Amino acid sequence: MRYVSTRGTAPHLPFDEAMLTGLARDGGLYVPETIPTLGADQIAAMEGLPYEEVAAQVMQPFLGESFTPDELRGAIERAYAGFSHPARAPLVQLAPRHHLLELFHGPTLAFKDFAMQLIGQLFQIALARTGRRITIVGATSGDTGSAAIEAFRGLPNVEVFILYPHGRVSEVQRRQMTTPVESNVHALAIDGHFDDAQARLKDLFNDHAFRDEVGLAGVNSINWGRVLAQVVYYFTAAVSLGAPHRPVAFSVPTGNFGDILAGTVARRMGLPVARLIVATNQNDILHRALTTGEYRTTKVAPSISPSMDIQVSSNFERALFWAYGGDAAAVAQLMDELRSDGGFTISQGALQALREAYASGRASEDETLATIRDTFAATGELLCPHSAVGVKVAAEHLAPGLPMVTLATAHPAKFPDAVEKATGIRPPLPPHMADLMARPERITRVENDAEALKSLVRSRRSE
Ligand SMILES: *Cc1c(COP(=O)(O)O)cnc(C)c1O
Numbered sequence: 179m180r181y182v183s184t185r186g187t188a189p190h191l192p193f194d195e196a197m198l199t200g201l202a203r204d205g206g207l208y209v210p211e212t213i214p215t216l217g218a219d220q221i222a223a224m225e226g227l228p229y230e231e232v233a234a235q236v237m238q239p240f241l242g243e244s245f246t247p248d249e250l251r252g253a254i255e256r257a258y259a260g261f262s263h264p265a266r267a268p269l270v271q272l273a274p275r276h277h278l279l280e281l282f283h284g285p286t287l288a289f290k291d292f293a294m295q296l297i298g299q300l301f302q303i304a305l306a307r308t309g310r311r312i313t314i315v316g317a318t319s320g321d322t323g324s325a326a327i328e329a330f331r332g333l334p335n336v337e338v339f340i341l342y343p344h345g346r347v348s349e350v351q352r353r354q355m356t357t358p359v360e361s362n363v364h365a366l367a368i369d370g371h372f373d374d375a376q377a378r379l380k381d382l383f384n385d386h387a388f389r390d391e392v393g394l395a396g397v398n399s400i401n402w403g404r405v406l407a408q409v410v411y412y413f414t415a416a417v418s419l420g421a422p423h424r425p426v427a428f429s430v431p432t433g434n435f436g437d438i439l440a441g442t443v444a445r446r447m448g449l450p451v452a453r454l455i456v457a458t459n460q461n462d463i464l465h466r467a468l469t470t471g472e473y474r475t476t477k478v479a480p481s482i483s484p485s486m487d488i489q490v491s492s493n494f495e496r497a498l499f500w501a502y503g504g505d506a507a508a509v510a511q512l513m514d515e516l517r518s519d520g521g522f523t524i525s526q527g528a529l530q531a532l533r534e535a536y537a538s539g540r541a542s543e544d545e546t547l548a549t550i551r552d553t554f555a556a557t558g559e560l561l562c563p564h565s566a567v568g569v570k571v572a573a574e575h576l577a578p579g580l581p582m583v584t585l586a587t588a589h590p591a592k593f594p595d596a597v598e599k600a601t602g603i604r605p606p607l608p609p610h611m612a613d614l615m616a617r618p619e620r621i622t623r624v625e626n627d628a629e630a631l632k633s634l635v636r637s638r639r640s641e
Pocket of ligand 1: 288289290320321322399431432433434435436437438485486564565587588
């Protein structure tokens with residue numbers, strides 16, 4: 179199993195190297211050369227299995243020789259041992275055909291833990307083999323950063339730098355990043371939006387000399403290892419609702435397109451996913467692109483669902499690559515246009531392929547608050563604002579005989595202000611974080627400038 183870049187000119191890599199690298203050297207994203215499929219019998223036999231067992235079955239075919247089945251199995255067991263729910267990703271019902279997939283029972287209360295805890299384990303195995311020392315630099319709209327810090331804090335041979343947009347993450351999100359005491363953890367508040375943080379991160383990766391000097395590794399959702407870990411819960415959810423005998427639809431609160439891309443992979447592996455719905459907040463570039471064929475960036479409008487306040491949706495590049503039939507030159511050209519003109523037009527053929535793969539919808543701020551309020555009144559479930567965006571858009575796509583699953587991407591206690599505004603109830607943090615608001619913070623401010631960032635990384639690394 180080899181991995182190729184969506185822009186066609188980076189070296190082909192095995193799974194472990196693609197995972198350690200993150201972004202390809204030509205600026206593209208790694209995708210598997212082919213997507214393995216699972217037979218209907220094998221999918222049916224997943225019914226009732228522990229999450230960890232399904233994870234091993236779904237992921238192993240993508241790993242080639244990179245990790246043995248025993249190594250993978252051990253990594254999966256350790257990754258999910260700290261989750262607070264035995265099902266790991268439990269389903270709860272909201273309405274007769276509508277289910278919520280709770281992905282927030284990991285240590286930092288967002289779905290990012292599913293992938294980050296696992297790649298933390300896989301990184302450790304790979305680094306122990308080579309004795310390599312790496313520098314992880316990540317950009318976050320809030321939840322990736324805390325999940326990455328939780329997964330890599332205190333590890334030897336790893337320095338973790340997390341860039342988050344100053345003043346644009348929730349207080350709980352910020353404190354999860356700024357309160358860990360381990361000296362290998364560096365939370366950096368950048369002046370700008372998430373897109374600025376992500377652009378500076380890409381600048382670092384595209385400086386090959388710097389990249390090699392510090393052993394740069396990426397854990398953003400552009401990392402294929404993360405996408406792969408997220409494929410698993412599409413299988414567990416769909417199988418418990420009757421797949422492969424019954425198709426299932428998913429509504430996915432979307433920002434950087436990582437989570438919904440994992441659903442795309444599940445479908446291509448043979449899971450009967452009837453609909454994949456891109457649910458966006460008021461930053462609706464993806465909904466507009468799928469509706470009009472024009473991918474045009476505008477200014478980010480900060481919202482109550484900050485983890486989706488994104489205009490440049492990195493993983494969409496992988497969806498484009500598949501929609502263009504694997505034409506890496508065409509993708510590279512679109513990405514050049516995005517950089518020079520702030521947008522591009524999707525070809526008719528590719529747009530048709532994307533519309534066959536995805537439906538879409540958006541929720542305004544008022545609609546998001548109303549959904550939190552109405553869902554609580556009807557079911558007693560408290561939704562985080564991101565999950566509420568998914569529930570609102572899912573409700574527009576309910577169809578007879580088709581179970582709908584909305585991904586609940588974060589715990590409501592991570593966004594208590596929005597939840598309280600909608601319902602009057604302030605959801606408490608779980609016991610393991612009860613003192614979060616009292617812990618001392620460590621924050622470094624950094625300019626929105628690649629050179630400033632490089633020198634900061636260099637000096638912190640050598641301390
Ligand atoms: C990251 C995140 C999203 C968006 O997921 P993508 O994979 O970036 O599309 C949605 N909700 C929450 C709570 C998140 O942390």
